[in-house]
Amino acid sequence: MQQAIAILDSGVGGLTVVKEVMRQLPQEKIIYFGDTARSPYGPRSADEVRAFTSQIVDYLIQFNPKMIVIACNTATAVAIEDIRAKVTIPVLGVISPGARAAIKSTRNGVVGVIGTDGTIRSHAYDQALTSISPGIQVFSEACPLLAPFVEKGLFDAEEVDAIVEKSLRSLVGKPMDCLILGCTHYPFLSHAISRVMGPEVTLISSADETAREASTILYHRGDLAKNGQIPVHQFFCSGDPELFKRIAQTWLKDQISIAPVVWQVPNI
Structure with a gap:
């Protein structure tokens, strides 16, 4: 077998x-x-x-x-x-692979991370990123509304953009050039996340x-x-x-x- x-x-x-x-x-x-x-x-x-x-x-x-x-x-x-x-x-x-992908992608050494409360609270991405590149700057934000939305199968719903915009408000305008989708649910919402963050921010999935x-x-x-x-x-x-x-x-x-x-x- x-x-x-x-x-x-x-x-x-x-x-x-x-x-x-x-x-x-x-x-x-x-x-x-x-x-x-x-x-x-x-x-x-x-x-x-x-x-x-x-x-x-x-x-x-x-x-x-x-x-x-x-x-x-x-x-x-x-x-x-x-x-x-x-x-x-x-x-x-999935954290170490995601961190490695971001290190490969970033050009200015500034990386954003979004994830669940538990992931952000653990500082696991901060540790994984700085262990590879000690000088890297990391902006992190917990987005507790997003994963439950995906679990309900609503990732194509009309209200997606509004919920994503609300969740990412504090990160918009930060000097990052890539954003780690630090929850495996978030690629379901990648189009909305990209619209909110803008084309200059590369989205990083650990998959x-x-x-x-x-x-x-x-x-x-x-x-x-x-x-x-x-x-x-x-x-x-x-x-x-x-x-x-x-x-x-x-x-x-x-x-x-x-x-x-x-x-x-x-x-x-």
Whole structure:
């Protein structure tokens, strides 16, 4: 049986990482868990996020994955080291890849970061950025309204621009030349965010760099899929399965049109 890459998130945001992993590694089987019943993680305590993340990993381990990707910035910020100590397979987060992508992109050394309350409160991006480039200037802003909006499937709604504008008001006009979307839900809103921030600000999603890192690690471990078969992906959610399926099919339509998907509601 083909070993999968297990990807987890607080909800639907991790689908942005799934899409990029599918694009870069089309032969790899993916098992995805979106904790939509308990989303968002941003306002929750670090202890709660650690407990939820550990519970999901316990569930996913039964499928014998070859890698775990924590496609949630909040969970990456507070739980990744606990998960790495818990399992024997590689565990990737999305914060370090996002920071590296921003360092590559910035020309003036001024970077913005938006994320959930939990991610911004952890200062994980500030630490990741300054560990690579100590002189970098970082402007951070928590945007608690955005992820719940995406979870409701409203990323194309008329009120998106107003909510994004309200959330980013303090960052508009700052001298940054790139903005890290420090929550995997935010690429769903990238057009509105770009309209608010202006064309001179490059938006940075960690998805591309995370998928590239996953590919590199699997290559060096000799674990890349080699059979040439079309994988059968598995998607789990803890909340409303029909809403989750609709959002996933909308976001992944090109990828899952060529690979069969099994939709399941886990007992967790």
